[in-house]
Amino acid sequence: MSVASEPGTVASGDASASYPATDRTVPARMRERTHYDRELVHSILDEAYICHLGFVRDGSPVVLPTLYGRVGETLYVHGSTGARVQRMAGAADPGLQVCLTVTHVDGLVLARSAFHHSLNYRSVVVHGLAHQVTDPDEKRTALDALVDHVVPGRSQDSRPGNDKELAATSVLRLDLAEVSARVRAGGPNDDEEDLALPYWTGVVPLTKGHGAPIPADDLASGIAVPDYLTVL
Amino acid sequence: MSVASEPGTVASGDASASYPATDRTVPARMRERTHYDRELVHSILDEAYICHLGFVRDGSPVVLPTLYGRVGETLYVHGSTGARVQRMAGAADPGLQVCLTVTHVDGLVLARSAFHHSLNYRSVVVHGLAHQVTDPDEKRTALDALVDHVVPGRSQDSRPGNDKELAATSVLRLDLAEVSARVRAGGPNDDEEDLALPYWTGVVPLTKGHGAPIPADDLASGIAVPDYLTVL
Numbered sequence: 001m002s003v004a005s006e007p008g009t010v011a012s013g014d015a016s017a018s019y020p021a022t023d024r025t026v027p028a029r030m031r032e033r034t035h036y037d038r039e040l041v042h043s044i045l046d047e048a049y050i051c052h053l054g055f056v057r058d059g060s061p062v063v064l065p066t067l068y069g070r071v072g073e074t075l076y077v078h079g080s081t082g083a084r085v086q087r088m089a090g091a092a093d094p095g096l097q098v099c100l101t102v103t104h105v106d107g108l109v110l111a112r113s114a115f116h117h118s119l120n121y122r123s124v125v126v127h128g129l130a131h132q133v134t135d136p137d138e139k140r141t142a143l144d145a146l147v148d149h150v151v152p153g154r155s156q157d158s159r160p161g162n163d164k165e166l167a168a169t170s171v172l173r174l175d176l177a178e179v180s181a182r183v184r185a186g187g188p189n190d191d192e193e194d195l196a197l198p199y200w201t202g203v204v205p206l207t208k209g210h211g212a213p214i215p216a217d218d219l220a221s222g223i224a225v226p227d228y229l230t231v232l
Numbered sequence: 233m234s235v236a237s238e239p240g241t242v243a244s245g246d247a248s249a250s251y252p253a254t255d256r257t258v259p260a261r262m263r264e265r266t267h268y269d270r271e272l273v274h275s276i277l278d279e280a281y282i283c284h285l286g287f288v289r290d291g292s293p294v295v296l297p298t299l300y301g302r303v304g305e306t307l308y309v310h311g312s313t314g315a316r317v318q319r320m321a322g323a324a325d326p327g328l329q330v331c332l333t334v335t336h337v338d339g340l341v342l343a344r345s346a347f348h349h350s351l352n353y354r355s356v357v358v359h360g361l362a363h364q365v366t367d368p369d370e371k372r373t374a375l376d377a378l379v380d381h382v383v384p385g386r387s388q389d390s391r392p393g394n395d396k397e398l399a400a401t402s403v404l405r406l407d408l409a410e411v412s413a414r415v416r417a418g419g420p421n422d423d424e425e426d427l428a429l430p431y432w433t434g435v436v437p438l439t440k441g442h443g444a445p446i447p448a449d450d451l452a453s454g455i456a457v458p459d460y461l462t463v464l
Binding site: 024028049050052053054055056059060061062063064065067084097098099100101103105108110111112113114115117118119121123125127143144146147150151154155157158159160161165169187188190194195196197198199200201202203204205206207208209210211212213214215216217218219220223224225226229232 | 256260281282284285286287288291292293294295296297299316329330331332333335337340342343344345346347349350351353355357359375376378379382383386387389390391392393397401419420422426427428429430431432433434435436437438439440441442443444445446447448449450451452455456457458461464
């Protein structure tokens with residue numbers, strides 16, 4: 001195994017604990033909030049339902065909310081073959097340059113000064129080339145991952161895609177190689193001279209949850225809510 | 233007032249009910265989910281805490297989660313003057329091409345077939361040129377909007393930015409001119425031949441909320457939680 005010369009950097013594609021830092025994943029500021037730890041990156045990716053996928057079309061940026069799934073160090077992004085980004089990735093050689101970003105907002109940070117107001121958040125930014133998946137077996141694996149990303153275990157409790165549906169679905173593959181996470185946590189950072197000001201200061205935590213499952217109007221009687229939904 | 237020749241399209245910048253459809257805001261598919269209504273767009277923008285801001289750097293897309301605020305038909309995006317996107321916008325003439333996207337995920341849509349699994353969501357995509365705000369009065373207005381976007385009313389209950397802080401803060405302006413919203417709501421759309429399959433089908437609603445405000449460790453005694461936090 002190769003050993004990187006700088007702390008926190010490892011060769012791309014190996015099973016080390018961290019992603020290598022690159023020009024694109026080292027920020028211009030707030031470097032103390034930036035992390036390359038694989039477990040942290042995976043946990044942020046696995047907790048979200050959507051990513052924001054960025055690409056360049058006719059010289060301009062486009063950012064679209066998109067379903068995705070993760071299999072190890074690979075992300076799969078979903079789309080119909082009619083979607084422009086999928087067509088572009090299919091035509092691009094050696095692939096389509098994308099930036100895929102996932103963000104959780106965890107809290108509102110209220111400082112005494114307007115200037116120090118902030119949010120607590122966790123985000124992951126992935127840079128790389130997206131490739132259209134053409135191998136049928138990989139496509140099935142990817143579609144299972146997409147469904148299980150929405151509800152873990154669901155791919156085993158629904159009708160699998162048939163040949164026609166697989167042909168109508170396009171999937172992009174993006175390897176987790178050039179990746180960084182960014183985390184802000186904790187309370188406000190007011191300046192020393194503001195500490196005596198009479199404004200309330202602290203954090204308002206943001207919470208996420210699920211309501212009770214709503215059965216489809218045409219759900220046959222006798223089909224109970226599955227266990228994997230009650231433990232969400 | 234100019235009257236557009238096609239339904240749903242109006243001249244940019246006027247006070248009509250809808251944004252004009254453009255090449256960039258008419259999708260390749262699922263056009264029935266796309267809307268140009270200003271009130272809908274504003275409501276989606278005002279409910280979110282962050283946007284995902286896309287721009288092109290060295291030919292590659294970059295997507296970053298970012299604080300923003302809205303004043304009428306203008307969005308203000310926040311950043312330090314050290315942040316690359318702000319420097320790029322300051323140097324770009326006539327401005328920096330950006331795509332700003334805001335998304336709410338409202339529910340998990342579980343169909344009988346893997347193929348028809350989906351999410352209920354509401355999103356807004358804004359295309360346009362971002363300009364760096366240089367006028368001090370507009371900058372103050374923008375910073376108030378950014379703080380009030382996090383907690384309505386908070387800009388009046390915190391210390392306003394001083395000259396040094398204003399100088400250290402860079403704000404981008406992006407006009408709401410080329411804008412579309414996209415909405416998916418309701419239950420799954422299974423194929424007729426799948427309706428008798430024995431899988432639970434329906435929607436799991438996703439909920440958002442706030443926990444109790446957590447005072448800063450150094451908050452002076454006797455400062456109560458303000459009313460604008462208790463009604464969040």
